[in-house]
Amino acid sequence: MPTFTETAKATKKKKEIKLVGIDMYIITDKGIPKFDDIGPFKCEFISNRGTKVWPGFVSPDLLQVNWYRCRFMATKDVQDADVNTFLDALTKKGWWWSAAQKLWNYDGEAGFSKAY
Amino acid sequence: MGKQHVVTMLPGEGTGPEICEAVRLVIDASGVDIKWEYEDIGLDCLEKYGTLLPDKTIQNIAKNKVALKGPTTTPIGTGHKSANVTLRKVFDLYANVRPAKLIPVLKRPWDKIDIINFRENTEDCYAAIEHMVSDEVAQCLKVITWPGSYRIADFAFKWAKANGRKKIFCVHKANIMKMTDGLFLDAFREVAKKYPDIESGDIIVDNCCMQLVRNPAQFDCLVLPNLYGDILTDLCAGLVGGLGFAPGANVGDGCAIFEAVHGSAPKYAGMKKVNPSAVLVSGIMMLRWLNEEAAAARIEKAMFAVLDERKHVTYDVGGTAKTDEYAQAIVDKMHAKA
Incomplete structure (x- = not known):
């Protein structure tokens, strides 16, 4: 009789996994970072405390801390290297x-x- | 009449429009001078604007800085962002103020409940930072910041002081989440030093839940991170009789939006059946925010009187009155007392 843990592990399904981008967590006190494309990666959006601060409208009231999530998406097929x-x-x-x-x-x- | 206020009215969808009309009827009869500017929000906007929250609505709220909002529904399993969450993000409405006070007509097993919850509204697990970090593991980042924690505590103490409240407790789980909840608690303690006249303390969230259902009268004001606040505010609403009478306000440094926290009950739309009290008590909160205490007190007194008489109340509190009949009864009561 398999244990619940063994049964649970047995339900794992094979999935096709494809690398499509990187979330970078940048620390800066100089405000919203600006990036040129870096190799095959293009910055798609930047959020601060979970709220998008680039591109688009940002409330002047918005609290921003010095830690930005910068999402870079691949513009072509990419590998871990x-x-x-x-x-x-x-x-x-x-x-x-x-x-x-x-x-x-x-x-x-x-x-x-x-x-x- | 005193100063005219310009307020954005967001009727929402489902039963929202009929509720908001009833509430407007009552507020307009209270003696306060409000110019209402109606804007769209919610499911009905999808076809017209392709979004639950059109830019035009955002711009109007930004101009008026105060809004009264009816219920809206977020479609489950679609890519559309919640209008409520987007409003909080766009206007940085970091303080979710949720009073829970016993309403005499609703028979409850407690003699006294009068709690104000201050829920941090923008951080914690609601920062929308989630990843499938492998094909069998998901993670959600719990984001707690010093300034985010400090300002909600400061807001709560200031509100408490202005409203004669005596005691504030910080609710946390810092014994386990030592970094995140620890930071929240540290910021609370730092703020507490500025308000020596208000008793402060802290309580672990699981113990707080048990204490709330055993002896809710011991609590005055609670300050909570987002997730615990989400749960405990509904718990407190349940203690006093459910979401039908639960007001709410989402407040930032530059804007305040007052709303009921219940859903839009689309199956009752157009039937004028539902109880508008939650939006009405949110409107009362709004009037107090606008320094219209006399009008707020007038409505509150009339509403309690109508509820107490039980002649013109809605089905959920044992009556047969329609939404607008209940509202008219409150208006009549205000005029009778005048």
């Missing part, structure tokens, strides 16, 4: 970052939330 190159390039440009989160599609569906 492209992320390493991207991180090196970003660091060389002087950006200080706390974390990077690879963004994957699972069976063609985004495995990451959109920004408000």
Whole structure:
């Protein structure tokens, strides 16, 4: 008789995983960062405390802290090695970052939330 | 009449428009001078504007800085962003103020409940930062910041002081989430030093839930991070009789939106059956925000009197009155007392 844990593990389904971008968590006191394209990655939006601050309207009342989530989406097919190159390039440009989160599609569906 | 106020009215959808008309009838009869500017929000906007919250509505609220909102519904399982959450984000409405006060006509097992909840409205697990970090693991970032925590505590203490409240407790789980809830609690304690006349303390969220259902009278004001606030504000509404009488306000530094927290009950739309009290008491909160205490008190007194008589109340409190008949009864009561 399998345990509940064994049964649960057995239900895992194989999914096709495709790298499509990177969420970069940038620390800066200089306001909303601006980026040129970095290799095959293009900045799509920037949020602060979960609220989109670029592109588009930003309330002057909005509280912003010094930690920005910057979503870079791939403009062509990319591999993990492209992320390493991207991180090196970003660091060389002087950006200080706390974390990077690879963004994957699972069976063609985004495995990451959109920004408000 | 005193100063004229310009207020954005957001009737919403479902039963929202008939509720808001009833509420407007009562507020307009209270002696306050309000110019209402109607704007669209909610499901009915999808076909017309392709969004639940049109830019025109945002611009009007930005101009007037105060709005009264009827109920709206967020479609489940579609890509549309919630109008409520978007409003909070766009206007940085960081303070969700949710009073829970016993209404005499609703028989409850407690003698006294008079709690004001101050829920942080923009951070925590609601920052919309979620990832499938592998094909079998999902994560949601809980984001707590010092300035976000400090300002909700400061807002709560200031509100408490202005309204003669005596005690504020910070609700948290800092014994487990030492960084995030710890930061929230640290900011609360720092703010508390500025208000020595108000008793302050803290309570772990699970204990707070138990204490609320055992002895709610011990609580005065609570300050909560977003997720605990989401849950405990509904718990408190349940203690006093449900969401049908629960007011709410979402307040930022530059704007305030007052709204009921219940759904739009689309199956009752057009039947004039539902109780408009939650939006009405939210309107009373709005009047107090606008420094129209006399009008607010007048409506409150008349509403309680109508509820107490039970002659013209809606089905949910044992009556047969329509939405607008209940509102008219409150208007008649105000005029009778005048």
